[in-house]
Amino acid sequence: MSNKVWLVGAGPGDPELLTLKAVRALGEADVVMIDDLVNPIILEHCPQARVIAVGKRGGCRSTPQDFIQRLMLRYARQGKCVVRLKGGDPCIFGRGTEEYNWLLAHGITAEIVNGITAGLAGATNCAIPLTLRGVARGVSLVTAHTQDGSSLNWQGLADSGTTLVVYMGVAKLADIRQQLIDAGMRAEMPVAMIENASLPEQREQRSTLTKLLDDAREFKLKSPAILIIGEVVSESAAQLDRLTA
Ligand code: SAH
Numbered sequence: 001m002s003n004k005v006w007l008v009g010a011g012p013g014d015p016e017l018l019t020l021k022a023v024r025a026l027g028e029a030d031v032v033m034i035d036d037l038v039n040p041i042i043l044e045h046c047p048q049a050r051v052i053a054v055g056k057r058g059g060c061r062s063t064p065q066d067f068i069q070r071l072m073l074r075y076a077r078q079g080k081c082v083v084r085l086k087g088g089d090p091c092i093f094g095r096g097t098e099e100y101n102w103l104l105a106h107g108i109t110a111e112i113v114n115g116i117t118a119g120l121a122g123a124t125n126c127a128i129p130l131t132l133r134g135v136a137r138g139v140s141l142v143t144a145h146t147q148d149g150s151s152l153n154w155q156g157l158a159d160s161g162t163t164l165v166v167y168m169g170v171a172k173l174a175d176i177r178q179q180l181i182d183a184g185m186r187a188e189m190p191v192a193m194i195e196n197a198s199l200p201e202q203r204e205q206r207s208t209l210t211k212l213l214d215d216a217r218e219f220k221l222k223s224p225a226i227l228i229i230g231e232v233v234s235e236s237a238a239q240l241d242r243l244t245a
Contacts, residue, residue: 005072005082005103007096009089009115010038014198017121018042021113030080033072037087037224039199046083065095069102076108087224089117093143093167117141119165119226122197126204128228128236130163136232138162144172151179158183163230170216170223177212180229185209190233195225206233 006025011017026032026045034040036055043051052071054063068084075082090096096112103110119141123130130139140157145168157164158180169176181187187210195203207215209229 003076003079003081003109005076005084005108005110006113007084007086007090007099007110008113009094009096009117010035010042010085010087011116012088012118012121012198013037013039013196014121015039015041015044017116017198018045019113019115022115025083025111025113026085028081029083031075032083032085033068034085035087038085042085049083069099072099072103073106073108076103086115087118088121089115092117092119092141116198118197118224119167119228122194122202122226123165123192123228125198125202126192126194128192129232130165130228130230132232132235135235136161136163136230139165141165141167143167144169144176154179154183158185163228163232166227166229168223169227170221170225173213173216173221173227176227177209180209185229189229190231192228192233193219193221193225194228195222197224197226206237 008022008025010022023045029046029049031052032043032046032049033052033054054068072082072084084099086094086096088094090112100110100112120130131137140160140162142152142157142164144166166176187208189209191207191209191212193205193207193216205215205219
């Protein structure tokens with residue numbers, strides 16, 4: 001009887017990027033509820049558990065949030081140890097805290113376990129430093145996708161001097177490009193598109209703000225993908241050129 005819910009970040013896809021704590025929680029689980037962006041290979045760490053798929057991909061058949069939460073609650077109240085596996089980090093565009101607070105409010109012990117978020121994994125895998133001395137003093141993780149149709153502060157982002165990492169942006173490329181150009185970002189600003197970060201199917205394409213739409217079309221960019229927008233994208237390649245010149 002462990003009566004606990006672990007909200008676990010499964011990382012970006014590469015099973016070796018799981019944390020030891022995630023592996024421990026999986027090993028203790030009676031029930032594992034798995035999102036669709038999670039690599040099912042990691043279920044090898046919980047052969048004893050009952051596995052329930054509770055995907056919520058945009059536009060596809062989806063499991064309502066309310067149903068997922070009630071299911072976690074039901075199993076926890078039965079005395080089961082529940083692991084809720086989420087892609088990347090549970091608290092980066094992942095509703096981790098929302099579920100955590102809801103469980104606590106219902107008297108259930110919960111714990112959140114970090115995962116490596118897709119944006120950081122993709123950048124590092126492609127040797128793009130999201131922060132770089134003299135080039136970028138910070139990073140903004142943003143989503144172009146909103147439920148209420150509200151807009152990001154593109155002007156603020158364009159002026160921030162930070163690298164932008166865009167999640168859920170594949171269907172919004174035209175809007176992202178236009179908003180940043182309208183906000184005064186230079187048209188030649190380098191962009192990296194990284195699809196399936198950290199998985200064997202990972203693909204990467206470098207482009208610029210101006211050419212983003214054409215390059216994405218030619219590359220046949222598909223979700224899940226992140227965009228990295230900023231000088232750091234070309235700076236790492238330039239550094240290598242200088243070193244090998
Ligand atoms: N909690 C997750 C993000 C969920 S939102 C995390 O921390 O990574 C879903 C979005 O994440 C996708 O639309 C895509 O933009 C991004 N994403 C998730 N996995 C990815 C992967 N392996 N490669 C590239 N992008 C990914």
